[in-house]
Amino acid sequence: MFGAILILNTIKLSGVMATINNGFKGITTDRRVQAIIICSMFGGFIEGAAGFVTPAALAGPLLVGLGFPPLAAALVVLIFNTVPVPFGAVGTPFFGGMSTLEANTEAPGVDPETFMMALTKSIA
Numbered sequence: 001m002f003g004a005i006l007i008l009n010t011i012k013l014s015g016v017m018a019t020i021n022n023g024f025k026g027i028t029t030d031r032r033v034q035a036i037i038i039c040s041m042f043g044g045f046i047e048g049a050a051g052f053v054t055p056a057a058l059a060g061p062l063l064v065g066l067g068f069p070p071l072a073a074a075l076v077v078l079i080f081n082t083v084p085v086p087f088g089a090v091g092t093p094f095f096g097g098m099s100t101l102e103a104n105t106e107a108p109g110v111d112p113e114t115f116m117m118a119l120t121k122s123i124a
Contacts, residue, residue: 008061017065024066031068038062039080047084055081086123 011017024034042062043055056077063073 005061007057008064011061012065020062021066031066034066035063035068035076035080038066039077043077043081044084047081051085055084 011020024037027037028034038059039055043059046055046058056074059080060070060073060077063076064070068076
């Protein structure tokens with residue numbers, strides 16, 4: 001939480017938050033659309049690039065700066081972040097877990113690639 005509050009205060013004091021707010025108000029004033037853009041699109045991109053809770057630390061303060069209540073911002077960010085998490089950090093969580101399963105799979109007739117594709121579809 002300290003990091004998120006630090007980022008929020010830094011972007012507020014530097015004037016970056018005003019620029020971000022003006023940009024989003026130019027797109028839409030609908031909070032739902034703002035949440036989708038920030039949490040789903042931006043958050044998903046950041047999860048894929050960095051992973052490990054980075055989207056929550058970056059997107060949460062942006063939502064608070066746009067006027068979302070802090071608790072609502074935290075909930076929205078975490079809910080939207082559930083989909084990209086298994087594939088986050090360039091697939092590290094998913095492919096790391098799959099490599100363990102592949103090494104321990106001795107069942108006859110089970111193709112690891114087919115199993116990985118089925119699991120990927122289920123998670124997504």
